Amino acid sequence: MLLKLSLSSLYARLVTAGMTVIAISFSLMLYMSVEKLRTSAYTSFTDTISQTDLIIGARASSVQLMLYSVFRIGNATNNITWESYLDVLNKEEVDWAVPISLGDSHKGFRVMGTNKDFFARYKYRGGQSINIDKGYLFEDLYDVVLGAGVAEKLGYDIDTPLIVAHGLQSFSEHDDQPFRVSGILEKTGTPVDNTVIVSLAAIEAIHVDWSTGAKIPGQETPIEEIRKMDLTPKNITAALIGVKSKLTIFNLQRWINEYPEEAMTAILPGAALQELWRVVGVVENLLLGISIVVIFTTLIGMTAIMFSSLSERRREMAIWRAMGASPRTVVGLLMLEAIFISVLSILLSVILLFFSLSILQPWIDYNYGILVNVEMLSLRDMYVFMTFIFASILVSLLPAIRAYWFSINDGMTIKI
Amino acid sequence: MDENIIKIDSVRFYWSKKSSFKIFVPNFEINKGEKVLLLGESGSGKTTLLSLICGFLNPLSGSISINGSTINKLSSKTKDEHRADNIGIIFQQFNLLPYANVIDNIVLPLYFSKVRSANVTNQRESALNLCKQLRLPDDIDQYKASSLSVGQQQRVAVARALIGNPSLVIADEPTSSLDTDAQQIFLDLMFEQISNNKSTLLMVSHDRSLAERFDRLIDINEVLTRED
Numbered sequence: 136m137l138l139k140l141s142l143s144s145l146y147a148r149l150v151t152a153g154m155t156v157i158a159i160s161f162s163l164m165l166y167m168s169v170e171k172l173r174t175s176a177y178t179s180f181t182d183t184i185s186q187t188d189l190i191i192g193a194r195a196s197s198v199q200l201m202l203y204s205v206f207r208i209g210n211a212t213n214n215i216t217w218e219s220y221l222d223v224l225n226k227e228e229v230d231w232a233v234p235i236s237l238g239d240s241h242k243g244f245r246v247m248g249t250n251k252d253f254f255a256r257y258k259y260r261g262g263q264s265i266n267i268d269k270g271y272l273f274e275d276l277y278d279v280v281l282g283a284g285v286a287e288k289l290g291y292d293i294d295t296p297l298i299v300a301h302g303l304q305s306f307s308e309h310d311d312q313p314f315r316v317s318g319i320l321e322k323t324g325t326p327v328d329n330t331v332i333v334s335l336a337a338i339e340a341i342h343v344d345w346s347t348g349a350k351i352p353g354q355e356t357p358i359e360e361i362r363k364m365d366l367t368p369k370n371i372t373a374a375l376i377g378v379k380s381k382l383t384i385f386n387l388q389r390w391i392n393e394y395p396e397e398a399m400t401a402i403l404p405g406a407a408l409q410e411l412w413r414v415v416g417v418v419e420n421l422l423l424g425i426s427i428v429v430i431f432t433t434l435i436g437m438t439a440i441m442f443s444s445l446s447e448r449r450r451e452m453a454i455w456r457a458m459g460a461s462p463r464t465v466v467g468l469l470m471l472e473a474i475f476i477s478v479l480s481i482l483l484s485v486i487l488l489f490f491s492l493s494i495l496q497p498w499i500d501y502n503y504g505i506l507v508n509v510e511m512l513s514l515r516d517m518y519v520f521m522t523f524i525f526a527s528i529l530v531s532l533l534p535a536i537r538a539y540w541f542s543i544n545d546g547m548t549i550k551i
Numbered sequence: 552m553d554e555n556i557i558k559i560d561s562v563r564f565y566w567s568k569k570s571s572f573k574i575f576v577p578n579f580e581i582n583k584g585e586k587v588l589l590l591g592e593s594g595s596g597k598t599t600l601l602s603l604i605c606g607f608l609n610p611l612s613g614s615i616s617i618n619g620s621t622i623n624k625l626s627s628k629t630k631d632e633h634r635a636d637n638i639g640i641i642f643q644q645f646n647l648l649p650y651a652n653v654i655d656n657i658v659l660p661l662y663f664s665k666v667r668s669a670n671v672t673n674q675r676e677s678a679l680n681l682c683k684q685l686r687l688p689d690d691i692d693q694y695k696a697s698s699l700s701v702g703q704q705q706r707v708a709v710a711r712a713l714i715g716n717p718s719l720v721i722a723d724e725p726t727s728s729l730d731t732d733a734q735q736i737f738l739d740l741m742f743e744q745i746s747n748n749k750s751t752l753l754m755v756s757h758d759r760s761l762a763e764r765f766d767r768l769i770d771i772n773e774v775l776t777r778e779d
Contacts, residue, residue: 136662140651147650450645456607457642459630459635459663460710545607 159480162433166426173419175507186258192373196396201407204373207245214370228383234371248338272320278317284328309341336366441534466535473531557581562613573778588753591771606630635664641710641722646708649697667715681710722754
């Protein structure tokens, strides 16, 4: 009976109560979507590279090596020699290795030299492979494969000719050896999307007439002659390593770090990504903080609305009292209302969240490379909901206490 | 058994010591079954007296006894229960919960009083029966309280005050929002029902012309003294 009357009282104030519910559910939704994006961004970020056990490069910090080898940000401090690479590759613990050579660029996009194994071995998001969208992987020396982002932003298609520039912001171009797009990769949401991929031999080929970063004047080897040359690289920038048994990772890592003939570093990609996230993750924490503030603001708004409805409901409370309701019952009715409003808001916010996420998920994935998981609510969400209901009970205490005083003091004298 | 349904003895009340409004009620008694009209201008302390009788306010000294129990000695919970069991209240206006339907409004006191709900076998039926006797439309149960006219609302309030046969009905100027014709009809119906129920009626008004219907007419100034 009380519940029924409390609900019909709320229903009678449908517009105010409805607006409150909408305001609260939107702020809850904001909080939950920030939280979802945050965790999804974290998963997507730490899943940028997976199933690679070690990354090796010249002696550097793990974050730096990670940044240039996987994210293609910044430069390698040094290269490692092909011989060292072969030494690592020939270790019996090593299952596979993919060499990477960096240093050149095309219109702001990094050019990466590697072999075809890269496409088979590079995995992201817990084991997804890179797939080719159009064309084929490089067959000819001067074939390039474009990441989806490069092709889209530059408007390139299969057979588009392109010239690779030396270095990253250099005006000297390898214009004597033009390339041709042979394949375009599918969108991955990883740095691969923004990479121009060529064969290691091609990197070697365009540097035939170069020495220590500058073109040797007057020397111009014809393309036909270059094609006949042995184009095995002398140096590479980094290599991705897979081991036969996970148990051997740390031994192999130590062996590489202590390799006597050259200063090399081997890092565990997972650990390095975590370390890197600690730097990037600050922004997400900030967003989380803001959405918590939004929830608090809404709670205060709810209290304000309850306060303002008190004066018009004073009459109603006097009737309850006259019928024999105790002041506690009157307070209980108000709190019941607050609980009902917050539960309704939570339900609405969950519906809104899943509705908007299921619509936006493909778009977010495509544009930002973040796969938002539209799954069941996490335990953490449940905690948040419980906390919210508790908080709304707490804030509704303020108007309820006022109602308590009204109902004790008003008696028969009701001012309307 | 005590023949007084209301017995007030040396009651003193004020909101605060600084307040200019201080009242003293030396002695005030109403017998069971009496119909009493309490006359007084606004601001004379009528409503405060009613609040004391209903147990909304506690006297600073003295005793108030309603239907045999000294209510100012009761805990606030028991006092609320005592009110629900013994007193039906009719306000000046806005008696009903506007969002609830008529029947829910009428049976509301039964929810708080075991005594009164024990007197009613079928809540809905007796509510409808009261409505019928108060000449409310037959399909009154279809209406929301807010859709009724003021006169109808006051009659529903009478039904609510009488359901479950409480021994005392307190009415605070129930006719002041009605025009003269409606007043007469309302009073006829209310008196008829109160007589049927054998309840005691204490009604407050400033309209001396209503006096002939009542057993006794009391001027508020005879009941209480102002201690300004």
